[in-house]
Amino acid sequence: xxxxxxxxxxxxxxDRLESEAIYIMREVASEAEKPVMLYSIGKDSxxxxxxxxxxxxxxxxxxxxxxxxxxxxxxxxxxxxxRIAQKHNLNMIxxxxxxxxxxxxxxxxxxxxxxxxxxxxALKQALNKYGFTAAFGGGRRDEEKSRAKERIFSFxxxxxxxxxxxxxxxLWDLYNTNIAQGESIRVFPLSNWTERxxxxxxxxxxxDVVPLYFAKERPVVYRNGNIIMVDDERMRLxxxxxxxxxxxxxxxxxxxxxxxxxxxEAETIDAVVAETFAAxxxxxxSRIIDGDGxxxxxxxxxxxxxx
Amino acid sequence: xxxxxRIMTCGSVDDGKSTLIGHLLYDAKLIFTDQEKALELESRxxxxxxxxxxxxxxxxxxxxxxxxxxxxxxxxxxATPKRRFIVADTPGHEExxxxxxxxxxxxxxxxxxIDANKGVSTQTKRHLRICSLMGIEEFVFAVNKxxxxxxxxxxxxxxxxxxxxxxxxxxxxxxxxxxxxxxxxDNITEKSSHMPWYAGPALLEYLESVRIGxxxxxxxxxxxxxxxxxxxxxxxxxxxxxxxxxxxxxxxxIYPGEKTATVKSIISDKKHVASASAGMAVSVEIxxxxxxxxxxxxxxxxxxxxxxxxEAYLLWMDEKALKEGRSYIIKLAxxxxxxxxxxxxxxxxxxxxxxxxxxxxxxxELGCVDFICPGSLVMDSFDRHRxxxxxxxxxxxxxxxxxxxxxxxxxxxxxNLSHQEQDVTRKMRQEALxxxxxxxWFTGLSGSGKSQLANGLEKYLASTGRHTMxxxxxxxxxxxxxxxxxxxxxxxxxIRRVAEIxxxxxxxxxxxxxxxxxxxxxxxxxxxxxIGDELFIEVYVSTPxxxxxxxxxKGLYQKARRGEIPNFTGIGSPYEAPDNPDxxxxxxxxVVNESIEVLAQKIESLLNVE
Numbered sequence: 001x002x003x004x005x006x007x008x009x010x011x012x013x014x015d016r017l018e019s020e021a022i023y024i025m026r027e028v029a030s031e032a033e034k035p036v037m038l039y040s041i042g043k044d045s046x047x048x049x050x051x052x053x054x055x056x057x058x059x060x061x062x063x064x065x066x067x068x069x070x071x072x073x074x075x076x077x078x079x080x081x082x083r084i085a086q087k088h089n090l091n092m093i094x095x096x097x098x099x100x101x102x103x104x105x106x107x108x109x110x111x112x113x114x115x116x117x118x119x120x121x122a123l124k125q126a127l128n129k130y131g132f133t134a135a136f137g138g139g140r141r142d143e144e145k146s147r148a149k150e151r152i153f154s155f156x157x158x159x160x161x162x163x164x165x166x167x168x169x170x171l172w173d174l175y176n177t178n179i180a181q182g183e184s185i186r187v188f189p190l191s192n193w194t195e196r197x198x199x200x201x202x203x204x205x206x207x208d209v210v211p212l213y214f215a216k217e218r219p220v221v222y223r224n225g226n227i228i229m230v231d232d233e234r235m236r237l238x239x240x241x242x243x244x245x246x247x248x249x250x251x252x253x254x255x256x257x258x259x260x261x262x263x264x265e266a267e268t269i270d271a272v273v274a275e276t277f278a279a280x281x282x283x284x285x286s287r288i289i290d291g292d293g294x295x296x297x298x299x300x301x302x303x304x305x306x307x
Numbered sequence: 308x309x310x311x312x313r314i315m316t317c318g319s320v321d322d323g324k325s326t327l328i329g330h331l332l333y334d335a336k337l338i339f340t341d342q343e344k345a346l347e348l349e350s351r352x353x354x355x356x357x358x359x360x361x362x363x364x365x366x367x368x369x370x371x372x373x374x375x376x377x378x379x380x381x382x383x384x385x386a387t388p389k390r391r392f393i394v395a396d397t398p399g400h401e402e403x404x405x406x407x408x409x410x411x412x413x414x415x416x417x418x419x420x421i422d423a424n425k426g427v428s429t430q431t432k433r434h435l436r437i438c439s440l441m442g443i444e445e446f447v448f449a450v451n452k453x454x455x456x457x458x459x460x461x462x463x464x465x466x467x468x469x470x471x472x473x474x475x476x477x478x479x480x481x482x483x484x485x486x487x488x489x490x491x492x493d494n495i496t497e498k499s500s501h502m503p504w505y506a507g508p509a510l511l512e513y514l515e516s517v518r519i520g521x522x523x524x525x526x527x528x529x530x531x532x533x534x535x536x537x538x539x540x541x542x543x544x545x546x547x548x549x550x551x552x553x554x555x556x557x558x559x560x561i562y563p564g565e566k567t568a569t570v571k572s573i574i575s576d577k578k579h580v581a582s583a584s585a586g587m588a589v590s591v592e593i594x595x596x597x598x599x600x601x602x603x604x605x606x607x608x609x610x611x612x613x614x615x616x617x618e619a620y621l622l623w624m625d626e627k628a629l630k631e632g633r634s635y636i637i638k639l640a641x642x643x644x645x646x647x648x649x650x651x652x653x654x655x656x657x658x659x660x661x662x663x664x665x666x667x668x669x670x671x672e673l674g675c676v677d678f679i680c681p682g683s684l685v686m687d688s689f690d691r692h693r694x695x696x697x698x699x700x701x702x703x704x705x706x707x708x709x710x711x712x713x714x715x716x717x718x719x720x721x722x723n724l725s726h727q728e729q730d731v732t733r734k735m736r737q738e739a740l741x742x743x744x745x746x747x748w749f750t751g752l753s754g755s756g757k758s759q760l761a762n763g764l765e766k767y768l769a770s771t772g773r774h775t776m777x778x779x780x781x782x783x784x785x786x787x788x789x790x791x792x793x794x795x796x797x798x799x800x801x802i803r804r805v806a807e808i809x810x811x812x813x814x815x816x817x818x819x820x821x822x823x824x825x826x827x828x829x830x831x832x833x834x835x836x837x838i839g840d841e842l843f844i845e846v847y848v849s850t851p852x853x854x855x856x857x858x859x860x861k862g863l864y865q866k867a868r869r870g871e872i873p874n875f876t877g878i879g880s881p882y883e884a885p886d887n888p889d890x891x892x893x894x895x896x897x898v899v900n901e902s903i904e905v906l907a908q909k910i911e912s913l914l915n916v917e
Contacts (some may be wrong), residue, residue, distance in 0.1 A: 012310040013391055015586075022588035023532070023547045030533040030601050030641070055545075055588070057577045060538040146414040148381040169405045169624060170713045171412040173547075174638050174699045192393065194384050205667075208690045 014201050021189035022049075023173060024152060024273065025136070028187050029055075029062050032134035032247040033189075034253040036125075039065040041077045042253045044138030044190055046209050047198055048121045049088070051189065052136075064091040066126060066135075070118040071096060072107055072255035074231050078209045093130070097122035108236050109255045115258075127184060134177070134185045142194040153190045158182035176220060195251075199273045215249040215264040226260035312514060315395040315410040317438070318420030319430040323451050327420065327489035328394055329361025331496065331511060332385060361489070380410045389515040404671040405624035407434060408711060411441035412697075415519045418447045418510075423456045423486070427469040433657040435477060436673060440620055440713060442693060444480035445519060449510065452545060454488040458501040476660055480520050485510055524692050526609030527551030527559070530640035530685075533601055535590060543574060543590030544599055547640070549694035552584035553591070553607065561597055562604045562685040563613045568593040596800050602642040604685045604695070611687045611695055615680045615836060616649065616682040617716040619636035622673050625702060625709035629676070631669040631798030634829045635709060638696040642684055645829045646700070647799065650677040666796075667708075667768050677718060681832030689713035736816035740774050743914055744813040746838045749822045750831060750885060751848030753863055754855035756894035758904070762909065763903035768818060778805055778821045793874060799830055813842050818914070826882040844913055846906070847888035852877045854895045889913060 028035050037052060039045045054122055067081060085092040096139045100117045107114045127135060141148045151167055153175050179185060190198070202209060219230040221241045228235075229250075230243050233258060238245070248261035249272070265274045316324040329447040395410035403779070411417065417438045421431055448470050456462045463486040470484060485494055486505055488600055493499035494510045507513070509885050516772040528550045535543040553559065559571045573583050574590040583589045591605065604611065625631050629648060636644040653662035655673040668674045689696030731901040737744055745763070749757040765777045784791070788804055791797040802825055809819040826883045855877070867875035874880040890909050894902055 016311065019547055019586055025533040026588070027641075054577055056535060057574065057590070058541055059535045086556070142384050145405070148383060164438040168708045169409045169711070171699055171708070172697055173361055174697070174711075176638060176699060176701050176706070176708045178636070178701055180706060192382070228700050 008088055010200055011204070014114045014197060014204060017190075017193055017197060018051060018054070018201075020067065020141045020173075020192065023050045024175070024187065024222065025052055025055045025187040027175055028134050028136070028177065028185075032185065034130070034132050035063040035134040035136070036093075036127075036130065036132040037061075037063060037065045037136040037139070039067045039081070040138060040253075041073070041210060042138065043198055043202060043209050043213060044140065044193075046084075047091075047201055048136060048138050048190065049084070050201075050205055050207050053088070054086035061090070064093050066093040066095060066121060066130075066132075068122050068126060070114075070122070071101060071253050072118075072234075072257060074210075074212055074229070074253065074256045074259075076212050077210055077253060080208075084208065086169050093126070095122060095129070097125060099123075106234075107255055127160065132184065133179065134187055136187050136189060140189045140190050140193050140195070140198075149189065152188050153177065154186040154188070155179065156184050156186060160184065188227070188297075196276055199276045203273050204270045212250045212253060212255060214268065215247050215266050215271075217245050217247050218261070220246050220248060220261065222272050228259070229256055229261055231256040234296050311391040312416060312517070312519065313393045313395070313414045314416050314418060314514065315397055315407075315414035315438075315443075316395050316418045316420065317407055317410070317434040318451075319422070319428055320373075322420035322422050324420055325396055326361045327418070327449065327495070328383065328396055329485075330489050330492055332383065332400075333361055341725060346643040368389065370443075377850050380406050385591060387511070387515060392514065404433065404437065404622075408437050408441055408622050408624070411438045411443055412711070414443060416445040416447065416514075416517065417443050418449050419878045420449050420451050420465055420489075420721040421470075423450050423452045423462055423466065423662060426466050427473060429658050432473060432659075434468065436620065436655070436657055436660070439477045440622060440673065441711075441759040442616075442689065442697075442713070444478060445517065446479055446482045447510070447513065448482070448484040448603070449489075450484060450486045451489050453493060453502065454491045458486075458493075459500075460502070460504045463505075481517060483507060483513055483517075485513070492621075499665055506736045512638060522690075522693055524550035527553050527605070527607040528609050528611065528694065529553070529589070529605045530642075530694065531601055531603045531605065532641050533598060534599060541592070542603065543592055544603075545588075545590050546605070547588045548583060549640075550585050550692060551556060551607065551609070552582055553605075554582040557607060559591075559593070559605050559607050561593075561599055562606060562611060563683055563721060565613075566597050568595045570594075590765060602640075602685075604640065609687075609692065611685060611692060612717050613683045613685055614717040614719070615683045616677065617684075617686060618675065618677050618715045618718055619698070620655075620673065620715060621668065621700075621710050621712035621713070623668040623670055623674045625707060626670055626896070627702070628670075628711070629674075629710060630796055631666065632799035634703065634799075634827070636701040636703055637684070637698050638677070638701060639684055639686060640694055643701075644680055644682055644684060644704075644830070646678050646680045647829060647833065648676055649679040650664065651675075652677060674714070676712070679833065679836075681829055681836055685719065686714055688716055733816060736814075737762050740816045742773055742816070742818060744816050744818060745842050745844055746809040746813055746819045746821065747844045747910065748809075748831065748834060749820070749836075749846045749848060750825045751850065752852055752855045752882055753824055753875075754858045754860055755848040755850035756892070756899075757822040757824075757848050759899060760846075760892060760894070760903060760906060761820045764906055765820050765897065767903060767907045772817065773818055775818045775820060775830045778823075780823050782824075785806075799833075802834055803837070806837040808904075809834075810838050813838065824876050824882070826876045826880065826881040828885060831885065844890070844910070845885055845888040846890045847885045849884070849891050849893045851893075852882075 037048060056062055097118055105114050105117055139147060141150060150298050151170050153163060155167055156162055170297065177185060219245055221230060221237060227248055246263060249264045249266060250259060250261045253259060264275060266275045316328055318324045337499045338909055344832040367842050381396045385392050395414055396458050397407045397410035417432055419434055421427055450466050452464055467484050485507060486502055487510060493501055494509045496509060499511050529546040529548045531546050533545040535545050553570060555570050555573055559568055559570055561568055571592040571594040573580050575583055575587055631651050634645055634647040651665060652675045653670060654665040654668060656663055657673060685695065687695040696714040698712055699708050702709045733744060750798045751757050761777055765775050768775045783805060788801050791801050805821055805823060809821060859865060865870060866872050867878040876882050892902060892906060
C-alpha cells in the first residue's frame with residue numbers, strides 16, 4: 001500500500017504521538033486528585049485504552065474508566081464494552097441519566113434536548129457524583145474546526161462550562177494542572193492525532209475495535225442524505241421510508257439513530273486504512289449532531305459542557 | 308530527514324497569515340471535499356466578493372470571527388508525500404502575544420509574514436524576539452502581498468535589508484526570505500512567473516526540505532514524572548527521556564542529591580528493553596533502594612545542577628504585573644515549587660532589543676529576572692538542556708499560567724563576589740563565647756505576644772550568660788529599613804534584610820532573636836535559606852486572631868477594621884501558619900512569666916545541639 005520509507009516515517013510519527021499521549025496521561029495521574037478516563041467505546045477510546053495500559057504497565061491503569069450510556073447506543077457497542085472491560089479487568093463505571101430515562105427522552109422526539117440531557121447533562125452529573133477532577137477524552141484537533149483551537153488541557157468552572165477567553169496557555173510540554181475547589185479539567189491526550197493516525201495505530205497494534213467499523217450487510221434507511229442503521233425495534237420510520245439492506249460501515253459511533261454510516265466494501269482493518277487514506281469526506285459529516293444549530297453548533301455545545 | 312515539521316505563522320492583524328496557510332492547504336489539494344463545500348458556503352456567509360476567502364479555513368471561534376481577529380492558536384495537520392506538517396496558526400494582535408508564545412514553544416520553524424506595503428513592523432520585531440526566546444532557530448520571512456506592490460524587486464530587496472538588520476542580535480539556524488502573494492498564490496506551492504528575479508524555492512518546496520538542527524544536548528536526562536508500584540516489589544520510575552540514551556546495567560545519577568544507582572530494567576511498550584533513547588516514554592527500575600519521587604531527575608554525564616538562584620528571560624502573560632519580591636509557583640520539568648522574584652534586572656525593549664530599567668513587567672513584556680527558590684531546583688541553562696532550562700510560572704491565587712521563561716545562567720550566592728576566607732571562623736567565635744549561634748525566629752499575628760516572649764527570652768538567655776541580640780520589627784523599620792514601605796516587595800525585602808543581618812550576627816557567634824509578623828511561609832523559607840537550616844529555630848506564636856484583636860495593644864486592629872490600614876495581616880492580608888515549626892506557643896490564657904519559662908526550657912534543649 002505504501003512504500004518502505006513512508007511506512008518508516010509513519011511509524012516514527014506514531015511513536016512520537018504515543019510518547020506524547022503517555023507523557024500527558026502520566027502528568028495527570030501524578031498531579032490530578034481524582035482522574036477518570038471517559039470511554040465512549042469508539043476507536044479513539046480504544047486507542048486511549050491501549051495507551052493507558054502502556055503508560056502504566058506493569059501497574060494496572062490507576063484510574064477508572066467511565067461510559068456515559070444514553071440507552072440508544074448500538075447493541076454491538078454495549079456488548080463490546082462489556083467484553084473489553086472483562087478481558088482487561090477494567091474498573092468501568094457506566095452512568096445513565098435516569099431522570100432523562102424516566103422522562104422518556106429519545107432522539108426522535110427531543111432532538112437537541114435529548115443530546116443535552118442524555119449526554120452533556122449526564123456527563124456533568126456523573127463527574128459531580130464521583131468527584132472527578134480530571135477527565136480524559138478522545139477528542140482530536142483534526143475532527144472539526146473549533147476543536148483545532150482546543151487545548152490539550154481544557155479548564156471547566158464549577159458548572160463544567162468552558163470559557164474560551166479564560167483558558168491557559170500551553171507552553172512546551174509544561175502543563176499547568178493546578179485548579180481550585182470545584183473546578184475540573186478535560187484532558188485530550190490524542191489532540192495531535194489525525195483520523196489516519198488512529199487507524200494506522202489500530203492496525204499496527206492490532207487493537208480490537210467494535211465490528212461496526214467494518215463493512216457488512218446491515219438493515220438501513222436513507223434519511224436526509226444520511227444512512228441510518230435500524231439497530232432495534234425502537235427505530236421510527238418516516239412516511240415513505242423503508243428498510244433496505246446495504247453493505248455499510250461507520251467512521252464514528254454514537255447513538256444509532258443519530259449516526260450516519262457510509263457505503264463501503266472495507267471488511268478488514270487493512271481495507272479501512274486504505275479507504276481512510278483516500279478519504280474525501282472528513283469524518284464528522286457522518287455525525288448528525290454537529291449539523292444542528294448552524295456553523296458554530298459544536299462550539300456552543302462545548303460552552304455548555306459537551307465534550 | 309525529520310518525520311514531522313512543526314511550523315508556526317506569525318504576523319500583524321492584516322498580514323494574511325490565515326490566508327497563507329489556507330492557500331497552502333488548498334493548493335496542495337489537502338482539503339477534504341466537504342470542507343471545500345463548507346468553505347464556499349461560509350465565504351458567501353462572510354459576504355466575500357466571490358473570491359474564495361482562504362482564511363476562513365482556519366478561523367474557528369465565533370467570538371473572534373465577530374471581532375475579525377484570531378485570538379487563539381489553531382493547529383492544522385497535513386502531509387505531502389515528502390513530509391508531515393503541524394501548523395500552528397497564531398494571532399498577530401498585540402494583546403494576544405501569549406498565544407504566539409504558545410505556538411512558538413510547540414514549533415521548530417517560524418514563518419514571519421511581512422506586508423510588502425508596510426515593511427518590517429514593530430510586531431515583526433516582537434514576534435521574532437518571542438520566537439527566539441522560546442527556542443526557535445529556523446525562520447522564513449514571507450514578504451506577502453507582492454501583488455499589491457507590482458511584484459517589484461526593489462521593494463523586496465529593501466525589506467530584506469531591514470530583516471538582516473533585525474537578525475543582527477538574534478541566534479538563527481537556517482533562514483530564508485521569500486516574496487509571495489498568499490491571496491494570488493505566488494511562490495506558495497509553485498514558483499511564480501510574476502517574480503522571475505527571485506531565485507529561491509517556493510514556500511512548500513522549502514518547507515519539505517529544510518533540516519532542523521539538533522540542539523547538541525550532552526548526556527542522558529529523564530525527569531521522573533511518576534513512581535509506579537506494582538506486584539512483586541516493582542518500582543518503576545516513569546518519565547520521558549529528554550536527551551541521550553540509557554542502557555540496562557548503566558550507572559545513573561539521581562538529582563537532587565546526586566545519588567548513584569544502577570539501571571536494573573527498562574520497560575517500554577509493555578516490554579523489557581535493553582536500552583532507550585530521547586523521546587521515548589519509559590519506566591526505569593533501579594537496583595538500589597534510593598529514595599526517588601516525582602520531580603527527581605535521572606542523568607548520566609549531563610552535568611546538570613541543583614541550585615536555588617537563577618537568571619532567566621521571562622515573557623509575562625498575566626494581567627497582574629510581575630514585581631520584585633512577588634512569589635509564584637514554578638513548574639520546571641516535573642518539579643513544582645515556590646519561587647520569588649529576587650531582582651528584575653531589566654526589561655527588553657521589544658522594538659530595538661535595548662535593556663531598560665523597570666520595577667515591573669506587564670502583560671506581553673519581556674525581561675531578564677533573577678529568581679530565588681526557598682528549596683532547590685534541578686536545572687540547567689536552556690541552551691545546554693532545553694527540558695531543564697524552561698519553565699512556567701503559576702499565580703498562587705488564580706492558578707493561571709502567568710509567565711514563561713528560559714534559564715540563562717544559574718547563580719550561586721556571591722558568584723561575582725568571592726567570599727573572603729577569614730582565618731577567624733564562626734566556630735572559633737562560638738567557642739570563645741561558649742555557645743552555639745542560632746537565630747530564633749518568632750512568627751505570629753500582631754498582638755499575639757511575639758515581642759513580649761522574645762524580650763522575656765532574651766532576658767532569660769542573658770541571665771544564663773548567653774550573648775544575644777534581639778531584632779524587633781519597629782526598631783529595624785525605624786533604622787536600617789526606614790526606606791521600605793508595606794507593599795509586597797518591600798515586605799519581602801524587609802524580611803530578607805533582617806535575615807541577612809541575623810546571618811552576620813550568627814557568624815559573629817551571637818544568638819539572634821527576631822520578632823516579625825513574617826506572615827508568608829515563602830518569606831520565612833527565604834530567611835531559613837539565608838541563615839542556614841541548621842541555625843534556624845522557628846517559633847510560631849499561635850494565639851488566635853480573636854484574642855489578638857481583643858488585646859489590640861496598638862489599636863491597629865480597630866484601624867484595620869475601619870479600612871485605614873490596607874493589607875493588615877489577618878484582616879486584609881492572609882497569615883500563613885508554619886507547617887512544621889520547632890516550637891508552638893499560644894498565649895491566650897497564659898501568664899507571661901510562665902510562658903517564658905516554658906519557652907526557655909524548650910529553647911535550651913535546642914540550643915545545645917552541635
